Amino acid sequence: MTSQHDDNFEVPTLVVHEWFASIGGSENVAAAIRESIPGSELLCLWRESTVSLQGSGAVHQTVLAIPPFRGRKILSLPLMPFVWRWTPARTHPARVVVASCHLFAHHVAVAKGTIKLLYVHTPARYIWEPDHDGRGSSLTARIASAVLKPLDKYRAQEADGLAANSNFVRERIKRVWGREAQTIYPPVDVREIQAVPDWSIQLSADERDLLQQLPKDFLLGASRLIPYKRLDLVIRGGELTGMPVVIAGSGPEERALRALSAKATVPVHFVKGPSNSLLRALYQRAGVYVFPPVEDFGIMPVEAIACGTPVVANRIGGASESVIDGVTGAHFDADDDQSLLNAIRRASSLDRSGISLHANKFSRQRFQTEITEWINNMSATADVN
Numbered sequence: 001m002t003s004q005h006d007d008n009f010e011v012p013t014l015v016v017h018e019w020f021a022s023i024g025g026s027e028n029v030a031a032a033i034r035e036s037i038p039g040s041e042l043l044c045l046w047r048e049s050t051v052s053l054q055g056s057g058a059v060h061q062t063v064l065a066i067p068p069f070r071g072r073k074i075l076s077l078p079l080m081p082f083v084w085r086w087t088p089a090r091t092h093p094a095r096v097v098v099a100s101c102h103l104f105a106h107h108v109a110v111a112k113g114t115i116k117l118l119y120v121h122t123p124a125r126y127i128w129e130p131d132h133d134g135r136g137s138s139l140t141a142r143i144a145s146a147v148l149k150p151l152d153k154y155r156a157q158e159a160d161g162l163a164a165n166s167n168f169v170r171e172r173i174k175r176v177w178g179r180e181a182q183t184i185y186p187p188v189d190v191r192e193i194q195a196v197p198d199w200s201i202q203l204s205a206d207e208r209d210l211l212q213q214l215p216k217d218f219l220l221g222a223s224r225l226i227p228y229k230r231l232d233l234v235i236r237g238g239e240l241t242g243m244p245v246v247i248a249g250s251g252p253e254e255r256a257l258r259a260l261s262a263k264a265t266v267p268v269h270f271v272k273g274p275s276n277s278l279l280r281a282l283y284q285r286a287g288v289y290v291f292p293p294v295e296d297f298g299i300m301p302v303e304a305i306a307c308g309t310p311v312v313a314n315r316i317g318g319a320s321e322s323v324i325d326g327v328t329g330a331h332f333d334a335d336d337d338q339s340l341l342n343a344i345r346r347a348s349s350l351d352r353s354g355i356s357l358h359a360n361k362f363s364r365q366r367f368q369t370e371i372t373e374w375i376n377n378m379s380a381t382a383d384v385n
Contacts, residue, residue: 013040013375014094018105020047021071025186025299026121027051029165029367030100032187033119036368037375043089043108045080046070060088078144080104081151089114096379099159102296107155115382117375118162120181122169122296127152128176153177161378163371166297166318184374185322186297187367190359193306199281207278211285214269215244219344220286220309222279222300223293225251230292232257233340237290237312238266240341248274248282283307288347292334295319305329306359310347312340326350328358 015037017030034040034055041057046065053059062083063069069076076083084107089097097114099105102121110116122129127145153176156162162181164170170181196202200211219241221234231247235257238245245264247257248271261268274282280303283289289304291313298319301311305322311329313319323329329350332343360366 012094013037013096013098014043014089014092015040016043016089016097016099016101016105016108018101018103019045019071019073020051020053022048023051025297026100026102028299029119029121029186031055032364032367033098033100033371036372041092041094043087043092045076045083060092062087081107081148081155085109096375098375104152106159107152115160115379116158117378118156118159119184119371120162120164120169120173122165123156123172123176124148124152128172149176160382161374163374166321168318168321169296182374184367184370185362186299187364188299188302188306188359188362190302190306190363191365193280193303194356194359196280199277199284199307202277203275203281207275207281210271211278211281214246214271214285215267216285217287218244218246218269218285220246220248220282220289220304221292222246222248222274222282222289223291225249225253225257227253228293229253230334232260233292233334234290235260235264235266235268236337237340237344238268239264240337241344242266243287243344244269246271246282246286248279279303280307283309288312288329288344290344291319291323293317293319294334298322301329302359302362306356308352308356310350310352310355312343312347322362324358328355 015034020027031053034042039057043060045062064076064083081104084104090109091111097110098117099108100119103124106118127148156177156179162179163184164173164181165186167183170183173179173181219234219238221231223229235245244267246269250273283304284307286309289309289311291301291311294314294317296318301313301319302322304311305328311323312332313323315331315333320331325331330343330346333339
């Protein structure tokens with residue numbers, strides 16, 4: 001197999017990612033890395049047939065792509081560190097392997113003489129930060145993490161260079177792996193978002209009807225509806241300010257959030273599984289987008305900023321790096337009502353006219369330039385050493 005390349009990229013490359021069950025934040029980054037390097041190939045544990053990927057290079061999968069393991073993360077999890085040592089990357093002729101990792105992809109074994117680089121979304125949270133990841137809270141998981149920590153740290157030492165998706169994650173990498181990393185923020189489709197001044201005109205008739213039924217001004221909470229996203233704090237923010245709330249998304253926490261909203265002192269509206277166009281219309285319509293979780297980075301706050309909407313974000317985590325307090329939004333301390341109220345008031349008072357300009361720092365074009373330069377620079381350094 002050979003990889004094509006152009007004058008902007010000097011080395012054939014294999015891009016590695018955990019799996020492709022859908023296109024979310026980390027999958028989008030892996031795809032963007034691949035798109036930045038024409039002809040690059042892709043390796044993942046498995047890819048669902050419903051996931052479409054751009055690029056002409058081959059897509060390789062592992063033994064975990066066959067039943068009963070395919071798509072079953074819990075069943076596959078104990079095998080992943082070992083499977084990554086026996087993949088096509090061991091004999092692949094790539095000059096450089098770039099692993100996009102948030103679990104065990106950085107364990108991948110590469111051919112002798114191959115340069116191995118890591119783009120780290122986070123060291124596995126259920127191993128290193130069990131208090132921030134429910135998967136690591138059980139006794140079994142804590143015993144497993146005690147065994148896996150030394151191996152996980154050891155595999156991180158094999159890399160010739162590391163990049164982190166935020167300063168928050170860069171500090172975690174230093175703390176748990178003892179490695180330095182360069183921060184390269186993930187790509188956000190800023191140009192695409194800003195190409196449409198009013199996303200409501202892109203909606204279907206049913207979506208327009210839904211949008212028209214919502215209040216004219218509201219607090220928006222949008223994400224997967226799962227416990228750690230803390231969408232209960234968006235509802236609490238509505239109660240503190242007297243503003244109606246819109247919750248957009250889908251997930252297992254929906255029932256609990258609906259039960260909470262039934263007792264709320266302000267109206268709470270649910271928009272289940274919004275399309276990209278409807279989500280962007282909601283960003284544009286919202287008075288403030290409230291983002292409570294402690295995230296490694298957080299794509300959605302940047303999308304809201306690209307729409308010119310102020311964001312209230314947790315003071316802890318990667319979102320505090322895209323949300324500039326007093327400029328594009330405000331920070332708050334979780335579970336502190338007064339802090340949340342003050343942050344919403346400060347964000348609401350901001351001049352929205354200049355907010356969207358700050359999103360360009362996180363554009364897809366900027367990411368492609370930075371990731372390409374980083375890979376080339378790290379490759380040159382590894383050659384010298």
